[in-house]
């Protein structure tokens with residue numbers, strides 16, 4: 001992709017190259033507090049969303065009891081750890097652009113004695129260092145809105161998946177601006193989360209970026225269209241928490 005292409009980075013429009021560096025700095029700054037902040041900001045809800053995602057992962061695996069899963073933007077490793085605890089026969093490759101985030105995942109995998117089932121790599125989702133048609137499932141959880149080249153990442157997901165296997169993405173979704181839920185969400189997101197970010201992670205801007213990046217991410221229908229544009233078929237989505245979080249699933253049919 002042309003690194004000069006303009007993309008949303010939070011509420012600002014910047015070059016893809018600039019977004020990559022801003023996002024990388026944000027995660028380098030918050031990596032040590034990332035898990036704690038996730039628990040506080042979501043009031044523990046992210047564990048429930050991830051459990052739902054893992055249930056769907058099991059249903060999307062067409063090669064039962066073995067196979068290799070690619071978890072992109074794996075961050076501190078929650079998806080791999082939660083999945084492998086319940087499904088120890090699989091292998092998971094964790095891939096993230098930020099070496100500090102993935103080094104926390106690496107340590108957690110050692111502590112949980114899950115390391116032998118995993119492989120950690122540092123690289124950009126839009127340029128994966130893997131051969132075509134090798135993974136049984138591709139997952140990305142709360143990562144894709146941070147990518148500087150979302151279309152490129154979707155094309156790479158399609159390329160590395162085996163035929164008939166599934167792409168799964170869990171992401172926040174912009175809330176439609178009406179009703180009590182959207183008012184409560186807007187108050188919490190705009191007034192409370194940046195304050196928690198300031199107090200706990202000493203980084204108000206990083207958590208303001210988090211909220212802005214949700215508001216500027218494509219809505220569910222437009223994101224479904226982007227997944228279809230990358231070649232996936234049977235694309236569906238499931239909403240959690242009144243649409244605040246959305247899981248998109250697509251199948252590689254060739």
Ligand SMILES: C[S@@+](CC[C@H](N)C(=O)[O-])C[C@H]1O[C@@H](n2cnc3c(N)ncnc32)[C@H](O)[C@@H]1O
Nearest residue numbers: 073074075096097098101124125141142143146
């Ligand atoms: C909000 S965290 C999500 C971590 C984890 N998947 C979870 O659900 O808790 C987003 C992650 O995306 C990673 N990321 C951002 N841009 C990326 C890119 N272009 N390629 C791969 N990973 C990227 C960040 O480094 C960060 O670890």
